Amino acid sequence: MTRVxxxxxxxxxxxxxxxxxxxxxRREAGSASAGRTAGAGPLRRLQAxxxxxxxxxxxxxxxxxxxxxxxDFGAGLVNESKFQELVDQVGDLIERDATCSALLRACVAAxxxxxxxxxxx
Numbered sequence: 642m643t644r645v646x647x648x649x650x651x652x653x654x655x656x657x658x659x660x661x662x663x664x665x666x667r668r669e670a671g672s673a674s675a676g677r678t679a680g681a682g683p684l685r686r687l688q689a690x691x692x693x694x695x696x697x698x699x700x701x702x703x704x705x706x707x708x709x710x711x712x713d714f715g716a717g718l719v720n721e722s723k724f725q726e727l728v729d730q731v732g733d734l735i736e737r738d739a740t741c742s743a744l745l746r747a748c749v750a751a752x753x754x755x756x757x758x759x760x761x762x
Contacts, residue, residue: 651730652741655734656740658709659745659748660744686708687704687705702745702746706728707728710724710728
């Protein structure tokens, strides 16, 4: 039997979140109504921040990981040092796993392209 550590569990949860985000992005890309902003989730908020130039390309992956973890664990924990340590650990794990890293880059690219589409009249 394989032992699953806490970091493995977090990585599994994050991978599932990223896959759901990618599926949602694909559904939204196929829908005709691009102007929906009600009930903005983490991806919409990140797109808005990127569109305003508030997040650099280097900060965006960490912001995405933070938003996804905050969605699962609660936004009230975001400023806690333990939460930030978790974000760092998850970011390191993602970078070490080729599949997760590629998925994160795809999500970041989708956020960038979504923000660019919102800027166009």
